[in-house]
Amino acid sequence: MLPTQARRGLGLAQTIADPPASSGGVSAAMPDWVKAVAPLGPNATLTEAYQRFEADPELPGIAVVAEGLPLGLVGRADILACLADRLAPAHADSEAASRLMNRSPFVVECSLELDRVIALAAERWPAALNAGVVVTREGRYFGIGTARSLLAAAAKQLSEQGHAMEI
Numbered sequence: 001m002l003p004t005q006a007r008r009g010l011g012l013a014q015t016i017a018d019p020p021a022s023s024g025g026v027s028a029a030m031p032d033w034v035k036a037v038a039p040l041g042p043n044a045t046l047t048e049a050y051q052r053f054e055a056d057p058e059l060p061g062i063a064v065v066a067e068g069l070p071l072g073l074v075g076r077a078d079i080l081a082c083l084a085d086r087l088a089p090a091h092a093d094s095e096a097a098s099r100l101m102n103r104s105p106f107v108v109e110c111s112l113e114l115d116r117v118i119a120l121a122a123e124r125w126p127a128a129l130n131a132g133v134v135v136t137r138e139g140r141y142f143g144i145g146t147a148r149s150l151l152a153a154a155a156k157q158l159s160e161q162g163h164a165m166e167i
Contacts, residue, residue, distance in 0.1 A: 016108045016120060031110055033117070033153035034135045034143040039065035040074060042098045049079050049097035060146055061105075061132035064098045068140040072101035075131040102127070107134040110142050114153055117145065 030036065040049060040062050052062055053076045061075045078100040083089055106128035108117050121128045133145035 016106075016112065030143060031114065031135075031153070032156065033114060033145045033149040034110060035059075035146065035149060036142075037062060037144040039063040039070075039141055040097055042066050042071060042096065044097050046079060046082060046092040046095050046097050046100075049074055050083060050092065053079060058146070058148065059132075059144070060130060061144065063105075063134045063141055063144060064101045065141045070105070070107055070134045070136060070141050072098065072103045073105035073131055073134055074098065074101045077130070102131065105131065105134050107136060108145075109139075110135050110137045114150070114157060118150055118154060121150070 037056075037059065038052075040052070042064055044064070049062060053059060059076065061073045063073055064071045074097050079097065082100055083092060106121060106125035108120070117133065121133060125133075129147040132147075133150070135142045135145055
């Protein structure tokens with residue numbers, strides 16, 4: 001992974017992660033709350049982003065990634081608002097969607113505990129509950145977490161804990 005200073009110099013989003021608990025490798029398993037979503041490249045057009053959102057009505061945002069590293073997050077609302085402008089559709093095939101991206105999205109490492117992700121989103125990145133959470137694995141783009149997927153995973157976790165207490 002690039003040092004933080006080098007990442008900032010490239011305009012890369014900073015990732016929140018707990019220090020490794022052991023020297024073992026990171027699990028390849030994708031947490032329940034992470035959805036595998038193909039990212040956009042930095043030069044993807046507004047039209048490409050719109051088509052992706054049209055194909056997945058539940059998707060709140062799409063990560064913009066270069067060489068596996070997250071640069072930012074393009075939100076559904078930003079794309080729709082831009083295309084609603086009477087002049088934007090004429091440029092939708094030539095303008096990069098990345099011009100609308102949040103360059104400082106909520107980015108977390110997939111190994112971060114679910115309760116910590118939810119707490120951080122609620123306290124420090126409330127916009128992530130609308131646009132999504134960019135998830136990395138060892139610093140490289142891994143997927144997107146949505147408010148819905150976080151809530152579903154938390155409900156499942158609480159149910160399992162309640163069930164374990166009954167036994």
